[in-house]
Amino acid sequence: xxxxxxxxxxxxxxxxxxxxxxxxxxxxxxxxxxxxxxxxxxxxxxxxxxxxxxxxxxxxxxxxxxxxxxxxxxxxxxxxxxxxxxxxxxxxxxxxxxxxxxxxxxxxxxxxxxxxxxxxxxxxxxxxxxxxxxxxxxxxxxxxxxxxxxxxxxxxxxxxxxxxxxxxxxxxxxxxxxxxxxxxxxxxxxxxxxxxxxxxxxxxxxxxxxxxxxxxxxxxxxxxxxxxxxxxxxxxxxxxxxxxxxxxxxxxxxxxxxxxxxxxxxxxxxxxxxxxxxxxxxxxxxxxxxxxxxxxxxxxxxxxxxxxxxxxxxxxxxxxxxxxxxxxxxxxxxxxxxxxxxxxxxxxxxxxxxxxxxxxxxxxxxxxxxxxxxxxxxxxxxxxxxxxxxxxxxxxxxxxxxxxxxxxxxxxxxxxxxxxxxxxxx
Numbered sequence: 001x002x003x004x005x006x007x008x009x010x011x012x013x014x015x016x017x018x019x020x021x022x023x024x025x026x027x028x029x030x031x032x033x034x035x036x037x038x039x040x041x042x043x044x045x046x047x048x049x050x051x052x053x054x055x056x057x058x059x060x061x062x063x064x065x066x067x068x069x070x071x072x073x074x075x076x077x078x079x080x081x082x083x084x085x086x087x088x089x090x091x092x093x094x095x096x097x098x099x100x101x102x103x104x105x106x107x108x109x110x111x112x113x114x115x116x117x118x119x120x121x122x123x124x125x126x127x128x129x130x131x132x133x134x135x136x137x138x139x140x141x142x143x144x145x146x147x148x149x150x151x152x153x154x155x156x157x158x159x160x161x162x163x164x165x166x167x168x169x170x171x172x173x174x175x176x177x178x179x180x181x182x183x184x185x186x187x188x189x190x191x192x193x194x195x196x197x198x199x200x201x202x203x204x205x206x207x208x209x210x211x212x213x214x215x216x217x218x219x220x221x222x223x224x225x226x227x228x229x230x231x232x233x234x235x236x237x238x239x240x241x242x243x244x245x246x247x248x249x250x251x252x253x254x255x256x257x258x259x260x261x262x263x264x265x266x267x268x269x270x271x272x273x274x275x276x277x278x279x280x281x282x283x284x285x286x287x288x289x290x291x292x293x294x295x296x297x298x299x300x301x302x303x304x305x306x307x308x309x310x311x312x313x314x315x316x317x318x319x320x321x322x323x324x325x326x327x328x329x330x331x332x333x334x335x336x337x338x339x340x341x342x343x344x345x346x347x348x349x350x351x352x353x354x355x356x357x358x359x360x361x362x363x364x365x366x367x368x369x370x371x372x373x374x375x376x377x378x379x380x381x382x383x384x385x386x387x388x389x390x391x392x393x394x395x396x397x398x399x400x401x402x403x404x405x406x407x408x409x410x411x412x413x414x415x416x417x418x419x420x421x422x423x424x425x426x
Contacts, residue, residue: 017032021387031380031406043055046363047362049361050160052363059368063349063352064155066345066346066348068150068156071354075336077342079335079336079341081334081336083162083163084329086329087162091222094159096145097143097144097145097149100145101138101141101145102349103267107309108135111408114400121135128193130189135190137183137186138187138190141183144176161333167331173324177320180317184281184310188285191289191306194306199293199297202390202401203299203382204385206295207264208229208261208262209265210269211227211265211269211350213274217277219270219275221345222345223236223344223346226239226344229273229295239344239353239369242258243353244256264298270304271294272304281310298408301408337360338359342354343355349370349375350372352371372411375411386405387402
């Protein structure tokens with residue numbers, strides 16, 4: 001028996017899942033990535049750092065802010081650039097905006113339809129209109145934050161190496177503060193929609209989790225230390241010891257493994273490792289809803305994302321107050337002429353690394369490792385476990401049950417669709 005589903009929608013990018021089974025034995029499982037490489041790491045060679053940060057942000061429209069932040073941090077570490085506190089806090093604010101926009105898009109519009117039994121959010125809206133509209137309001141708010149701080153919602157240019165081109169006006173920041181407070185009840189309702197549903201367990205298996213330790217040792221998305229769920233810690237300059245990239249024949253995306261095993265990055269990794277640090281209502285929800293299943297089941301990444309939205313909304317008001325209390329720094333761009341450094345941030349989908357080497361003011365080395373590339377091995381592992389359990393008594397919605405797994409990771413391959421193929425031999 002052969003099953004082709006074309007396309008697997010509600011994910012970012014063009015790729016596919018291939019599963020081959022014979023009788024009740026799973027022979028092969030692959031996450032295929034069809035999109036060709038764009039060679040960004042080569043394109044930027046020979047270019048000045050201030051040009052590179054505008055090129056690499058084009059890697060992704062959904063995560064363009066994270067790419068820009070990782071890039072400027074990499075060059076700042078290479079050049080020993082000190083960043084004024086107000087600039088650092090504005091970067092944190094715009095990062096929260098990206099999280100709210102990206103997570104709300106995935107949680108409300110791409111993931112929840114699966115659990116409510118709808119093919120898409122439009123179909124779901126007739127019965128669950130408040131949830132769909134809430135997701136759209138959150139997404140709109142995240143976009144507004146990025147437009148205000150970085151100039152545009154996508155590929156903004158205001159964040160520079162060591163400074164910002166323009167400091168936002170007080171009225172705009174006050175609006176962000178008040179709107180964040182108003183949207184907290186929206187995400188609280190959204191969070192409670194998930195536990196009411198039955199979360200399947202046919203793919204459950206232990207895995208490793210990896211994320212960054214936030215700079216302030218709380219919960220957050222920017223840091224210079226890598227931590228694993230086993231407790232090991234590494235400086236970000238040692239990122240290759242953690243990622244261990246390799247090439248596979250069925251994909252244009254490289255793969256990563258740690259200590260010879262797959263691992264997960266992203267919201268579920270952050271919450272599993274650092275969840276006890278979550279403050280406020282976000283921490284209350286975590287402690288009420290978390291269970292040991294979160295360590296074995298990637299579907300809980302959806303709920304972890306929703307909790308992170310609440311965390312961002314709660315953090316914004318005091319952050320805005322702190323920003324407004326500080327004087328505007330001098331808008332002066334430092335030159336990075338020599339040096340080597342790694343910038344790392346937690347993009348919504350997981351840990352993102354940008355490494356650069358600069359000689360005579362020009363970029364001579366560039367290495368970028370994205371979250372989805374790190375997650376692909378783990379996706380395959382869970383797909384294999386699911387297929388092994390489901391093939392014994394194949395359900396009618398066999399393909400959907402497989403699709404749930406990569407979709408839960410919110411994979412960012414590009415802005416198109418995936419394809420899923422299941423091949424069963426008797």
